[in-house]
Amino acid sequence: MAEMEVKESKKKGPGVKKSKKHSTRVDLTPMVDLGFLLITFFIFTTTVQQPTAMNLNMPKDTKDQKNDMKVKESGSLTLMLGKGNVIYYYYGSDPTKMQTTGYKDVRNIILKKKQSTPAADLFIIIKPDKDATYKNAVDILDEMDINDIGKYAMVDPTPDEYSLIQKTEQAGGVK
Amino acid sequence: MARAKIKRGSTSVDMTPMCDVAFLLLTFFILAAQFKPTEAVNVTPPSSVSNKVAPEKNFLNVTITKDNKVFLIMDPAIKADVLDELGKETNMSFSAQDKKNFVNSDFVGVPFDQLKQFIALRPEQVKAEAASLPGIPVDSTNNQLKTWISAAINARMGETLNFLIKGDDATKYPTFKAVVDAFKANDQYKYNLVTNSKAIPEGSELYKKNHGKPE
Numbered sequence: 001m002a003e004m005e006v007k008e009s010k011k012k013g014p015g016v017k018k019s020k021k022h023s024t025r026v027d028l029t030p031m032v033d034l035g036f037l038l039i040t041f042f043i044f045t046t047t048v049q050q051p052t053a054m055n056l057n058m059p060k061d062t063k064d065q066k067n068d069m070k071v072k073e074s075g076s077l078t079l080m081l082g083k084g085n086v087i088y089y090y091y092g093s094d095p096t097k098m099q100t101t102g103y104k105d106v107r108n109i110i111l112k113k114k115q116s117t118p119a120a121d122l123f124i125i126i127k128p129d130k131d132a133t134y135k136n137a138v139d140i141l142d143e144m145d146i147n148d149i150g151k152y153a154m155v156d157p158t159p160d161e162y163s164l165i166q167k168t169e170q171a172g173g174v175k
Numbered sequence: 176m177a178r179a180k181i182k183r184g185s186t187s188v189d190m191t192p193m194c195d196v197a198f199l200l201l202t203f204f205i206l207a208a209q210f211k212p213t214e215a216v217n218v219t220p221p222s223s224v225s226n227k228v229a230p231e232k233n234f235l236n237v238t239i240t241k242d243n244k245v246f247l248i249m250d251p252a253i254k255a256d257v258l259d260e261l262g263k264e265t266n267m268s269f270s271a272q273d274k275k276n277f278v279n280s281d282f283v284g285v286p287f288d289q290l291k292q293f294i295a296l297r298p299e300q301v302k303a304e305a306a307s308l309p310g311i312p313v314d315s316t317n318n319q320l321k322t323w324i325s326a327a328i329n330a331r332m333g334e335t336l337n338f339l340i341k342g343d344d345a346t347k348y349p350t351f352k353a354v355v356d357a358f359k360a361n362d363q364y365k366y367n368l369v370t371n372s373k374a375i376p377e378g379s380e381l382y383k384k385n386h387g388k389p390e
Binding site: 027028031032035036038039043046051052054055058059060061081111114128130131134136137138139146147156 | 187189190191193194197198200201204205208220221222223224225226227228229230239339340341342343344345346347348349350351352355358359362364365366367368369370371372375376379380381382384
């Protein structure tokens with residue numbers, strides 16, 4: 001076994017130099033700085049955003065014409081979603097009277113219709129055509145939520161309406 | 176006269192407790208943070224005012240990319256059962272190794288005939304090929320998504336499955352419709368569309384409804 005030298009501090013002979021005792025305290029300020037810096041960094045880089053989900057309920061497909069829902073002509077507004085974020089809309093059942101709008105202005109049109117129509121009659125028909133994007137469909141469904149529209153349906157445009165849209169698009173040079 | 180002696184305290188404060196707190200917070204935040212699961216396919220969903228959090232259990236996620244390809248991601252808990260059921264419905268046989276591969280895989284992005292090779296790929300290989308994957312066919316002649324959905328429903332008989340549809344901004348509407356039709360063919364009419372949240376525009380009808388109408 002190695003010998004252990006036991007020193008007794010009190011008994012120091014003359015001539016033994018007193019070793020300078022350093023303080024054992026470390027300045028922790030930089031460490032605190034670092035700690036908080038890391039916390040701030042992690043908090044800022046973390047994305048809090050969680051994906052949300054929108055409910056979508058679709059009706060059952062019925063082949064039977066009798067089961068189709070009847071909509072009052074005076075209360076219906078048809079929105080057709082076309083190519084290049086354009087909306088074509090018409091009131092009632094005459095597609096030839098359709099007008100053009102965009103996603104920013106569609107809210108006013110919906111609101112105007114909502115205010116001028118008895119709540120029970122109001123029905124919005126959404127017809128996304130082949131060139132509409134998924135974003136367009138979600139945006140317009142969202143618009144239904146925003147404007148608190150109770151009754152709306154998402155259906156395909158009829159061939160007549162589709163050709164009408166295409167004619168308008170060709171005339172307007174929309175690609 | 177004796178002057179009152181003002182006791183001079185040391186200006187240096189003991190930093191140890193503060194340091195402890197800082198690192199305790201740091202540890203807490205790091206441990207409490209949930210890592211974002213690696214996204215199989217890169218999709219930017221549109222935003223909506225809905226504030227309902229997307230369900231994370233028993234889900235079946237149909238993701239549509241901007242190239243209109245359809246991928247299927249499902250809850251890892253139901254995967255094994257779904258594959259069993261799919262084997263029954265399509266008369267394919269899966270070995271124990273296939274099943275293990277399938278449970279470990281992130282998503283399905285190929286038609287049935289390539290499924291076995293696809294699930295045998297390692298995650299890095301899948302990532303490298305992600306752009307060239309064909310996706311699950313959804314056209315009316317060969318709607319394999321329909322089969323997947325029915326397999327999932329039958330595998331989890333009696334439980335509610337959450338159907339998530341996640342589309343990209345640039346996804347074309349017909350593909351979305353094809354996906355919805357595949358669900359409809361299985362008599363499923365309720366879906367959750369995965370979106371990013373956005374604020375409800377002030378002054379809109381919904382805003383008034385939520386905040387009470389000002390008199």
